[in-house]
Amino acid sequence: xxxxxxxxxxxxxxxxxxxxxxxxxxxxxxxxxxxxxxxxxxxxxxxxxxxxxxxxxxxxxxxxxxxxxxxxxxxxxxxxxxxxxxxxxxxxxxxxxxxxxxxxxxxxxxxxxxxxxx
Amino acid sequence: xxxxxxxxxxxxxxxxxxxxxxxxxxxxxxxxxxxxxxxxxxxxxxxxxxxxxxxxxxxxxxxxxxxxxxxxxxxxxxxxxxxxxxxxxxxxxxxxxxxxxxxxxxxxxxxxxx
Numbered sequence: 392x393x394x395x396x397x398x399x400x401x402x403x404x405x406x407x408x409x410x411x412x413x414x415x416x417x418x419x420x421x422x423x424x425x426x427x428x429x430x431x432x433x434x435x436x437x438x439x440x441x442x443x444x445x446x447x448x449x450x451x452x453x454x455x456x457x458x459x460x461x462x463x464x465x466x467x468x469x470x471x472x473x474x475x476x477x478x479x480x481x482x483x484x485x486x487x488x489x490x491x492x493x494x495x496x497x498x499x500x501x502x503x504x505x506x507x508x509x
Numbered sequence: 510x511x512x513x514x515x516x517x518x519x520x521x522x523x524x525x526x527x528x529x530x531x532x533x534x535x536x537x538x539x540x541x542x543x544x545x546x547x548x549x550x551x552x553x554x555x556x557x558x559x560x561x562x563x564x565x566x567x568x569x570x571x572x573x574x575x576x577x578x579x580x581x582x583x584x585x586x587x588x589x590x591x592x593x594x595x596x597x598x599x600x601x602x603x604x605x606x607x608x609x610x611x612x613x614x615x616x617x618x619x620x621x622x623x
């Protein structure tokens with residue numbers, strides 16, 4: 392079974408600085424998708440960025456980018472020019488590329504709480 | 510607007526009193542799922558449904574029931590709630606099981622069982 396590990400329960404960053412959140416996963420599959428979700432105090436789950444395992448190029452969405460290392464099974468999130476609105480819980484998640492049954496379920500890490508200091 | 514609607518947003522109930530949390534999506538998604546979120550444990554899947562009349566257990570199904578009689582609705586039923594079911598619950602949907610599509614989440618239901 393696949394697992395997702397976020398080793399940093401809490402992180403802190405100064406406004407306008409850069410922070411990297413870590414995520415590792417375990418799988419025997421070669422084709423899958425990885426996601427980062429943001430959960431602000433409003434508790435809404437918001438998709439931040441996603442990565443296809445068969446693409447070597449790291450995904451980028453404005454100030455958010457990932458460092459995807461397939462061999463190391465690592466998927467870190469970098470937030471550049473941090474803003475107060477980035478303060479939230481961040482979840483890393485894994486989803487198989489196989490359709491059907493429990494293989495299609497989204498598997499979450501335990502989350503990293505990010506604080507942004509003004 | 511494409512969305513997953515979950516109700517109620519907050520609920521306080523007593524042990525043993527049956528309750529239902531409703532979930533509805535307007536995107537014609539085949540796949541729907543329920544998660545509970547607890548501090549330090551992340552999101553854990555309770556049940557999921559791949560289509561109408563097709564449901565299956567997730568990682569923590571004990572004490573919960575679901576049904577999928579219509580494609581848009583996927584209610585979560587707690588027939589005899591207990592205090593250990595106090596949690597934040599999320600309903601989510603996806604175009605299909607697996608693949609590039611992530612989930613669209615509802616706004617969450619904060620349940621307290623006393």
